[in-house]
Amino acid sequence: MNPLIPLFVIVPLAGAFLIMIMGRFFKTFPKFFASLVLLFLILISIYSFLTLGGTSLIYKVGGWEPVNQIPIGIYMVLDGLSAILVCIISVIGFLSAFYSISYINRYTGESFFYALFCLMIAGMNGVVLSGDLFNIFVFLEISVISSYALVAFGVEKNELEASFKYQVLGGLASFLILFGIGFIYWKTKTLNIADIKEAFMAGYDKPFYLFVQILILSGFGLKAAIIPFHAWLPDAHSSAPSPISSMLSGVLIKAVGIYVIIRLFFNMFVISEEMAILITILGTMSMVIGVFLAIGQWDLKRLLAYHSISQMGYVVMSVGIGMILLSRNRNPGVAALAIAGGIYHLVNHAVFKSLLFLSAGAIEYRLGTRDLKKMGGLNKSMPATSATSFIASMSISGIPPFNGFFSKLIIIIAAIQAKFYLLALLAVIVSIITLASFLKFQKYAFFGKSENRQDNPVKEVPFPMIFSMVILSVLCLALSLLAFPDVRAFVLGPVIKILTEADIYSSNLLNL
Amino acid sequence: MSIMEFSTFLFFALIGYIEGGVAPIVNPAEPDKIYVDPLPQALVLTAIVIGLATTAMLMAVIIRLYRKYKTFDIREINNLRG
Numbered sequence: 001m002n003p004l005i006p007l008f009v010i011v012p013l014a015g016a017f018l019i020m021i022m023g024r025f026f027k028t029f030p031k032f033f034a035s036l037v038l039l040f041l042i043l044i045s046i047y048s049f050l051t052l053g054g055t056s057l058i059y060k061v062g063g064w065e066p067v068n069q070i071p072i073g074i075y076m077v078l079d080g081l082s083a084i085l086v087c088i089i090s091v092i093g094f095l096s097a098f099y100s101i102s103y104i105n106r107y108t109g110e111s112f113f114y115a116l117f118c119l120m121i122a123g124m125n126g127v128v129l130s131g132d133l134f135n136i137f138v139f140l141e142i143s144v145i146s147s148y149a150l151v152a153f154g155v156e157k158n159e160l161e162a163s164f165k166y167q168v169l170g171g172l173a174s175f176l177i178l179f180g181i182g183f184i185y186w187k188t189k190t191l192n193i194a195d196i197k198e199a200f201m202a203g204y205d206k207p208f209y210l211f212v213q214i215l216i217l218s219g220f221g222l223k224a225a226i227i228p229f230h231a232w233l234p235d236a237h238s239s240a241p242s243p244i245s246s247m248l249s250g251v252l253i254k255a256v257g258i259y260v261i262i263r264l265f266f267n268m269f270v271i272s273e274e275m276a277i278l279i280t281i282l283g284t285m286s287m288v289i290g291v292f293l294a295i296g297q298w299d300l301k302r303l304l305a306y307h308s309i310s311q312m313g314y315v316v317m318s319v320g321i322g323m324i325l326l327s328r329n330r331n332p333g334v335a336a337l338a339i340a341g342g343i344y345h346l347v348n349h350a351v352f353k354s355l356l357f358l359s360a361g362a363i364e365y366r367l368g369t370r371d372l373k374k375m376g377g378l379n380k381s382m383p384a385t386s387a388t389s390f391i392a393s394m395s396i397s398g399i400p401p402f403n404g405f406f407s408k409l410i411i412i413i414a415a416i417q418a419k420f421y422l423l424a425l426l427a428v429i430v431s432i433i434t435l436a437s438f439l440k441f442q443k444y445a446f447f448g449k450s451e452n453r454q455d456n457p458v459k460e461v462p463f464p465m466i467f468s469m470v471i472l473s474v475l476c477l478a479l480s481l482l483a484f485p486d487v488r489a490f491v492l493g494p495v496i497k498i499l500t501e502a503d504i505y506s507s508n509l510l511n512l
Numbered sequence: 513m514s515i516m517e518f519s520t521f522l523f524f525a526l527i528g529y530i531e532g533g534v535a536p537i538v539n540p541a542e543p544d545k546i547y548v549d550p551l552p553q554a555l556v557l558t559a560i561v562i563g564l565a566t567t568a569m570l571m572a573v574i575i576r577l578y579r580k581y582k583t584f585d586i587r588e589i590n591n592l593r594g
Contacts, residue, residue: 134555141562148569152576160577167570174566178559185552 004048005059005076008086008125009139012037016118023111031101034114038094038121045090049083052494056080056505058131075131075192079505080494084343085128085259088350091475092250093121096243099358099468102461103243103365107153113241119146120247124255133181133191133268140177140256144170144223147252151240162235169232173222180215183208193268194505200270213275216264224257226316227286230309234293237308238301238370242361245301249308250354254346258312262319267498267505273327280320284423287313291430295437300360300370303441304353307396310430311349317427318342318411321418326500334417336496340488341410343495348403348479352395355472359389362461362469363445372444379446382460386446388469393442395476397435403476406483 015037023030048057056079078086097117104113123143130136148170152163185191187208188199200209218229225233233253237245265271265279290310297303319342325335362385363378364370379386395402398409408431415424460466482488498505 134558138558138562141566145562145565145569148573152573155576157580160573160580164570164573164577167566167573171566171570174562181555182552185555191551 003059004044005057005078005129006061007044008041008129009122011040012118012122012125016115016122019111019115019118023115030111030114034097034117035094035101037118038090038097041090041121041125042087042094045083045086048078049087052078052080052083056498074135075194076129077131078129080492080498081259081263081343082128084347084491084495085255086125088347089121089124089128089251089255092247092350092354093117095468095471096247096354096358099246099361099465100241100243101464103361103465104241106365107241113150113153116146116150117244117247119143120150120252124251127256128259131193133184133193133196135191136260137174137177137181140223140260141174143252143256144174147244147248150244151236151248153241153244154239158235159239162232162239166232166236169222169229173219173229176215176219176222180212180219183212183215187212193264197268197270197505200268204270209269209272210274213265213269213272217261217275217279220257220261220264221282224253224261224312224316225286225309226257226282226312227289227309228282230286230290233309234302234305237305237357238299242301242357242364245305245361246354246357249305249357250350253308253312254350258315258346261316262499265323271323271327273324276320276323276327280317280324280423283313283316283318283320284426285313286310287317287430288426291433291437295433295440298372300363300372300375300441300445301357302370303372303437304356304360307434307437308349308353310434311345311353311396314408314411314427314430315342315346315349317423318345318414321415321420321423322499325418331418332500334414336500337410338414338418339499340492340496341407341414343492344410344482344488345404345407347482348395348407348476351472351475351479352392352402352404355388355392355469355476356396358465358469358472359385359392362465365461365465366459372441375445377447382446384460384466385469388473389446390442391473391476393438397438398431399435401477401480403479403482406480409483 015033019030019033022033056077058078059076061074061076097114100113100117104110107113120143123139123141123146126139127136127143130139148163148167151166152159181191184196187204188196190196190199222229237249240248261279265275269275286309288310290306290308290313294303294306294310297306318338322335322339322342325331325338360370362382363375366382367375369375391402395404398405400406408427412424412427415421415427482491
């Protein structure tokens, strides 16, 4: 029993309610309180990350002990993978909340904004920490419903339309997930992930099993915006206020999409080769198609949103390679490398994509447009934004010494060692196209001529925005330290262990 | 979409149904009665509440959309492309 775990959910939930009540009386209260809540979350998440050291902590909600080795009650589990996700959520969440202090002045209803923001964080932490299938669904709904509202926050034509699209597709995804959970419960008579694993290990009938896997994969694939399910993402991410886009793109699609897919397919289902191949193909498709859709975009935030799809493709692809190797029982070392590359890229993507969205927000804040053709010459007037977005662009397109280079390198090396030469080649090509489209962004936004803005000179953005962007770009550099094997073993070792030796998860849970 | 959701709820209720079962209130006097599985009922209850929240949210957005576009026809609400 670890008393820290429920705090990850309770603190932001309580924060949301306090913000709503206190926001009525004190105008400035919500601004600083939201940042304070998230700062506290950073502290406890980093503390638990450092003290975890490869073990898993379990909290049983309500104190229900297992009866005859069968878990009853709801479990919350904090292991290596969850700890990393929780760290990302709270760090990006804090920086986005701090950034919003000045950004959100343009909108009315600040206290609603921060309350929804805290609810979204609470939901995501819940998804990541939950060890129970239905609980994942409930927390997922908490976070996505608040994100529907946040996407529509501007209440203009485009925002509403994007939110509508997002809600219809999100509702479809929830339906698929709930249906899948229903089937799993029907067959196994339990909802605890570890217990389901035990039931599946004992035996299952093949067509049913495949059907459930497809249901779950398409449900969470919709949330993660893998390519055949991606239609909502560019609209929703480009219409939301910028700090929210950075949360959605940097954290939400990972926490409720990729994380759950990884967790369920490694730790709940018995890995089967056909599903592993399917996941790899989906990942490769999103990687390639996403980048081709991105390069033609002139709207800055849409361009970034399509790149999110493409970069998530890298993560899914390399995790899929790991799954294929594990299911064939060959090369566990290479499988571990591929999974490490995937998780590493996931962390990196969270950092540089939220930095890019925050920079895009800074430009929009000063210029009032997202059209790349109307920008130009901003490197003189906005030096800090220019520098941070340059770092982020180089990082996403894989230029050393930034973090994106090393994670892509690990993925490509793993693909070559696993003898998937085509995938390695595609990864390199996509990386080059990414570089091209970000050079276009740099050229049009920051270099080139500035058009007749003499009468209305563009100033640098206020301090909270610069602060968040600078911290994120420092993180971009710092994360490349993970390229050293020792550091990587310390940070990613527990994750690999939990994913490659899939039985550990359930045996940890059931024997306590 | 609501119809789809409710079909799932019904599915859950059927999972829990056992032939000849009674309401799951444990009566110490008759220990070997067969009970209906109580968990799906709890799940459906939660899912209904979530469905309500989603539908309410969707309605709110649709009302705002109507104010902007003056139509409910989704073929005419297509600002975002590409």
